[in-house]
Amino acid sequence: MKHIAVILCGGSGSRLWPLSRQLEPKQFHSFGGDASLLAQTVKRADQLAFLDEILIVSSSAHQHLLRAHVQPFTTKTTHYLLEPVARNTAAAIASAAHYIERHIASSSAACMIVMPSDHYMTDPLAFEKSIQTSIIGAQSGRLMTFGIKPTQPETGYGYIERGRALEEAGCYEVARFVEKPNLAKAQEMIANPDFAWNSGIFVFHTNTLLAEMQQFEPAIFESSKSSVDQGDTKHAFFTLDKASLETCPSKSIDYAVLEHSKKIAVVTMQADWSDLGSWGAVSDLASSKAGVDALHPVISIAANGNYVNARKAVAIVGLNDLIVIDTADALLIAHKDHSQSVKNVVDQLKNQLPGLVESHTKVQRPWGSYESLHQSAAHQLKYIEVEPGGQLSLQSHEHRAEHWVVVAGQATITVGDLRSDYTVGQHVYIEKKQKHRLENHTQEPVAIVEVQIGNYLGEDDIKRYDDVYGRV
Amino acid sequence: MKHIAVILCGGSGSRLWPLSRQLEPKQFHSFGGDASLLAQTVKRADQLAFLDEILIVSSSAHQHLLRAHVQPFTTKTTHYLLEPVARNTAAAIASAAHYIERHIASSSAACMIVMPSDHYMTDPLAFEKSIQTSIIGAQSGRLMTFGIKPTQPETGYGYIERGRALEEAGCYEVARFVEKPNLAKAQEMIANPDFAWNSGIFVFHTNTLLAEMQQFEPAIFESSKSSVDQGDTKHAFFTLDKASLETCPSKSIDYAVLEHSKKIAVVTMQADWSDLGSWGAVSDLASSKAGVDALHPVISIAANGNYVNARKAVAIVGLNDLIVIDTADALLIAHKDHSQSVKNVVDQLKNQLPGLVESHTKVQRPWGSYESLHQSAAHQLKYIEVEPGGQLSLQSHEHRAEHWVVVAGQATITVGDLRSDYTVGQHVYIEKKQKHRLENHTQEPVAIVEVQIGNYLGEDDIKRYDDVYGRV
Numbered sequence: 001m002k003h004i005a006v007i008l009c010g011g012s013g014s015r016l017w018p019l020s021r022q023l024e025p026k027q028f029h030s031f032g033g034d035a036s037l038l039a040q041t042v043k044r045a046d047q048l049a050f051l052d053e054i055l056i057v058s059s060s061a062h063q064h065l066l067r068a069h070v071q072p073f074t075t076k077t078t079h080y081l082l083e084p085v086a087r088n089t090a091a092a093i094a095s096a097a098h099y100i101e102r103h104i105a106s107s108s109a110a111c112m113i114v115m116p117s118d119h120y121m122t123d124p125l126a127f128e129k130s131i132q133t134s135i136i137g138a139q140s141g142r143l144m145t146f147g148i149k150p151t152q153p154e155t156g157y158g159y160i161e162r163g164r165a166l167e168e169a170g171c172y173e174v175a176r177f178v179e180k181p182n183l184a185k186a187q188e189m190i191a192n193p194d195f196a197w198n199s200g201i202f203v204f205h206t207n208t209l210l211a212e213m214q215q216f217e218p219a220i221f222e223s224s225k226s227s228v229d230q231g232d233t234k235h236a237f238f239t240l241d242k243a244s245l246e247t248c249p250s251k252s253i254d255y256a257v258l259e260h261s262k263k264i265a266v267v268t269m270q271a272d273w274s275d276l277g278s279w280g281a282v283s284d285l286a287s288s289k290a291g292v293d294a295l296h297p298v299i300s301i302a303a304n305g306n307y308v309n310a311r312k313a314v315a316i317v318g319l320n321d322l323i324v325i326d327t328a329d330a331l332l333i334a335h336k337d338h339s340q341s342v343k344n345v346v347d348q349l350k351n352q353l354p355g356l357v358e359s360h361t362k363v364q365r366p367w368g369s370y371e372s373l374h375q376s377a378a379h380q381l382k383y384i385e386v387e388p389g390g391q392l393s394l395q396s397h398e399h400r401a402e403h404w405v406v407v408a409g410q411a412t413i414t415v416g417d418l419r420s421d422y423t424v425g426q427h428v429y430i431e432k433k434q435k436h437r438l439e440n441h442t443q444e445p446v447a448i449v450e451v452q453i454g455n456y457l458g459e460d461d462i463k464r465y466d467d468v469y470g471r472v
Numbered sequence: 473m474k475h476i477a478v479i480l481c482g483g484s485g486s487r488l489w490p491l492s493r494q495l496e497p498k499q500f501h502s503f504g505g506d507a508s509l510l511a512q513t514v515k516r517a518d519q520l521a522f523l524d525e526i527l528i529v530s531s532s533a534h535q536h537l538l539r540a541h542v543q544p545f546t547t548k549t550t551h552y553l554l555e556p557v558a559r560n561t562a563a564a565i566a567s568a569a570h571y572i573e574r575h576i577a578s579s580s581a582a583c584m585i586v587m588p589s590d591h592y593m594t595d596p597l598a599f600e601k602s603i604q605t606s607i608i609g610a611q612s613g614r615l616m617t618f619g620i621k622p623t624q625p626e627t628g629y630g631y632i633e634r635g636r637a638l639e640e641a642g643c644y645e646v647a648r649f650v651e652k653p654n655l656a657k658a659q660e661m662i663a664n665p666d667f668a669w670n671s672g673i674f675v676f677h678t679n680t681l682l683a684e685m686q687q688f689e690p691a692i693f694e695s696s697k698s699s700v701d702q703g704d705t706k707h708a709f710f711t712l713d714k715a716s717l718e719t720c721p722s723k724s725i726d727y728a729v730l731e732h733s734k735k736i737a738v739v740t741m742q743a744d745w746s747d748l749g750s751w752g753a754v755s756d757l758a759s760s761k762a763g764v765d766a767l768h769p770v771i772s773i774a775a776n777g778n779y780v781n782a783r784k785a786v787a788i789v790g791l792n793d794l795i796v797i798d799t800a801d802a803l804l805i806a807h808k809d810h811s812q813s814v815k816n817v818v819d820q821l822k823n824q825l826p827g828l829v830e831s832h833t834k835v836q837r838p839w840g841s842y843e844s845l846h847q848s849a850a851h852q853l854k855y856i857e858v859e860p861g862g863q864l865s866l867q868s869h870e871h872r873a874e875h876w877v878v879v880a881g882q883a884t885i886t887v888g889d890l891r892s893d894y895t896v897g898q899h900v901y902i903e904k905k906q907k908h909r910l911e912n913h914t915q916e917p918v919a920i921v922e923v924q925i926g927n928y929l930g931e932d933d934i935k936r937y938d939d940v941y942g943r944v
Contacts, residue, residue, distance in 0.1 A: 318810025337788025379879035407851035453897040
C-alpha cells in the first residue's frame with residue numbers, strides 16, 4: 001500500500017485580499033515570516049513517517065510558483081497535477097485518484113491523504129496519530145473525514161456530528177454534517193462532545209473514492225478520468241486535459257460524495273488548527289500565538305487589539321479591533337467583526353479595478369518577478385529579478401527602447417546578435433524593435449533596473465521569438 | 473501709508489502628520505488639488521485692493537520651497553524674511569515690523585496686515601471689507617484683532633469677547649480672550665453674539681506694535697531689532713541674525729502683547745473659516761464643502777463618514793468616522809474624535825523614527841526634488857526632478873557610480889570636462905570620483921532616473937565644488 005499526500009492548492013483565498021491575489025493566493029503567503037502555508041503543509045505531510053509520495057493539485061496559473069514552495073520542504077517524490085480550469089474539490093480529488101491509479105500505484109494499492117494547502121496547524125505528532133487512526137479506517141473501505149475538537153463557538157466553519165463508534169479504534173460513524181451555523185447553534189454544538197469542526201482533511205483508498213464518485217457523480221468521475229487519460233506531461237508538470245475538465249461539474253467533495261455516501265466515518269483530533277478563512281481568523285491566531293505573525297511596529301494611542309500587516313510605519317489613534325492590511329497598491333481597513341465582508345470588497349473591485357484582485361505590483365513570472373516602480377506617459381521604471389536558471393523570452397518591442405542596469409548577480413544578456421555576461425553596474429541599451437533576452441545561468445539571483453522609454457508602454461507590446469516556458 | 477501683508481509661514485503643522493512633515497509642513501500642502509494653503513493665502517492678500525507689498529516670514533529650512541508657492545500668486549513686491557531658529561509669533565511679528573521700518577517704510581507710515589499662512593477661508597469680499605474696517609481702527613492707534621463669527625461650539629479654538637463699540641464703525645473693545653474651552657463653555661459662548669473665534673489675523677501700524685512690544689516684552693523688542701539690524705540679504709532672501717534671535721524669548725503675540733495691551737480692539741467677520749488645526753477640521757471641511765478635498769475613490773462596505781487621503785485604492789469595511797492618511801512611508805488611521813492626539817504620535821516618532829517626522833520619501837531641494845524608489849545594499853534607484861532654471865551642485869562621490877537616463881525635458885549634464893544637452897531616452901554614466909552636474913536651462917521640468925551602484929550609498933557621500941544655492 002502506497003500512502004500519498006494529495007495537497008489541494010487550487011484555492012483563491014479572496015477573503016484575505018489585498019495580500020491574497022488571484023495570481024498569488026493565500027497558500028503562497030506566509031503569516032509571520034515563516035514559510036508559506038503551502039510550504040508548511042508540504043513539510044507537515046513530509047514528516048508523516050509512513051508517507052511515500054506527494055501529489056500537488058494546483059491551478060496552471062500558479063505553475064511557476066510551485067517548485068519554490070514545495071521542493072525545499074520535502075525529499076519525497078513529488079508529482080504536480082495542473083488544472084487549466086478550476087472545478088472545485090470533487091474534480092480535483094477525483095483527478096488525483098485517477099492519476100494515482102494510472103501513474104503511481106495500482107487500483108487497490110493507494111491510500112490518499114487529502115489536505116488543503118492553506119490551513120494552519122500545530123502539533124505534528126497529534127496530526128500523525130490521527131492520520132494513522134484514519135488510515136486503519138480507510139483500510140476497511142471507509143471515506144475518513146477529519147474533525148477538529150472545537151475551542152470556541154465558530155460560525156465560520158462547518159461541523160461534523162459523530163455517531164456510534166466503529167470497530168476501528170478512534171473511528172466513528174458520521175451522524176450528519178452541519179453547515180456554518182449561527183452563534184446560538186455553534187454554542188450548543190461546542191458544548192456537545194460529538195461535534196467537531198470539519199477540517200477538509202480526508203483519508204481514503206483511491207478505489208473507495210472512485211467507486212463512490214462513479215455512483216453519486218458519474219459525470220465528475222468520467223470527465224476527471226478523461227482529463228487524466230488525455231493529460232500531458234511537460235517539464236515534470238502533468239496538465240489535466242482542459243476540454244475534459246471544462247465538461248466536469250463543479251462541486252465540492254462534500255456535496256458530491258460525502259453527504260451521500262454510507263461509507264463515511266470520522267476521526268477527531270485535538271490540536272491548534274485554523275482555516276485562516278478570513279482576516280479575523282488570521283488576527284485571532286496572531287494574538288493567541290506569539291510568533292504566528294510578525295507584526296510591523298505600530299504606534300498605538302488609545303488603541304488596542306488591532307492587527308496590522310504592513311511594510312511601513314502605521315499609527316492607530318482611538319480605534320480598537322481593526323484589521324489593517326497595507327500593500328503597495330491597496331489598503332484594507334476592516335473591523336474584525338466584519339472581516340467576512342472582505343469578499344464583498346473583492347466582488348466590487350472585480351468590476352471596477354480588476355487589476356487589484358488579479359496581481360500585486362510585484363508580478364510573479366515563470367523566470368522570477370518584476371515590479372513597476374514609477375511611470376509617466378513617456379517612461380516606466382521596473383525592477384526585474386531572475387531566479388537562478390531563469391530566462392526571459394527572446395523578445396522585441398515595437399514602441400519602446402529600454403535601458404538595463406545590472407544591480408545584482410551576473411546576467412547573460414542578448415542584444416541583437418551579441419550575447420555576453422554583464423556584472424553589477426554594467427549598462428545595456430536596447431533599441432526599439434531590437435531582439436533581446438535576459439538570462440540567469442548562475443546559482444545566485446540576478447536583478448536589473450529597466451528604464452523603458454516610449455510613447456506606448458503596455459505589457460502587450462511584446463513579440464516573443466523563443467521561450468523556454470512555451471509562451472511563444 | 474503703505475499696507476503690507478505679513479504672512480506668517482513658520483508653523484510646523486505636526487497635527488496634520490503624516491502629510492505635514494518638518495521639511496514640508498501643512499502650509500505647503502493643498503487640501504483638494506487646489507493651490508497650497510500658503511499660495512491661497514498669498515492670493516487672498518494679493519486681491520486686497522489697497523495692498524502695496526507682501527512680506528513672507530518663514531523658517532530658513534523652507535527657503536527653497538517659498539518661491540513656487542508665492543511668485544505665481546502675486547504681482548506685488550514680495551519680501552522674504554527667514555528665521556534661522558523658530559521663536560514663535562511675537563518674535564516673527566516684531567522682526568517683521570522692524571524690517572518694514574528699516575527697509576520698506578518710515579516708522580509712522582506702515583500698516584501691517586498679519587495673517588497665518590495655513591488657514592482656510594472663503595469669501596474674499598467679506599475678508600476685504602473687514603480688513604478695511606480694521607485698518608480704520610489701526611489708524612487710531614489700535615491693535616486690531618480679527619474675530620470669526622462661530623458656527624459650531626468649537627473646542628479647538630480660542631475665543632474673543634467683544635466689549636463696547638468704539639467710534640470707528642465695526643470696531644469693538646476686547647472684553648477678554650478665552651482659551652480653548654470645554655464643550656459646555658463653548659456652547660454657552662456661541663449662543664452669545666459677543667463671542668467670536670480668534671483667527672490669528674491682526675492689523676496694526678508698525679509703530680503701535682513696536683511701542684507695545686517695547687513696553688511689555690523689551691527683550692523680544694531688542695533681540696528682534698538686532699536680528700534685523702544684523703541680518704543678511706542673499707538671493708533676495710533676508711535672513712535674520714541667528715545669534716540675536718537665539719537670545720529672543722519664545723512667546724506667542726497673544727501672550728506677549730495682546731493680553732496686556734490697552735490698545736486692543738476687535739472686528740468680527742462672518743465667513744467660512746477654519747484653522748485646519750487637525751485632521752478632524754480638515755475632514756469637517758471636506759464633508760461640508762464639495763471640492764475642498766478631492767478624495768481618492770474608496771470602496772466602503774458598511775462604512776460611512778470616513779475621510780481618506782491616499783494615492784492608492786482604499787477599502788473600508790464596517791467602520792465609521794475614520795481619518796485615513798496614507799503616504800509612501802507612513803499610514804495614519806485615527807478616529808475623528810481623537811484627531812487631536814496625532815501630536816502624540818508625532819512626539820513618539822520623534823524619538824523612535826525621527827525621519828518620518830522630518831521629511832517625505834520625496835525630498836524637496838532648492839533645485840527640485842528627489843525620491844528614493846528602491847534600494848539594496850549594492851544599489852539605489854532615484855527619481856530626480858529639476859525645476860526650470862534649477863541646477864544641482866557640481867559634485868562627485870567617493871563610493872558610488874551613477875547611471876542617469878533622462879525621462880522628461882532637456883537636461884544639461886556635465887561629466888568630467890564635457891557639458892552637453894541630453895533629451896528623453898539618453899543615458900549618461902558617471903564614474904566614482906568623477907565631477908558631474910545636472911542643470912535645467914529650459915522652461916519645462918527635467919526628470920532623470922538615477923541608478924546608483926556602490927558599497928556605500930549615504931546622502932553624505934557628496935563632495936560639492938560649486939553650488940548656486942551656497943551649499944559648498
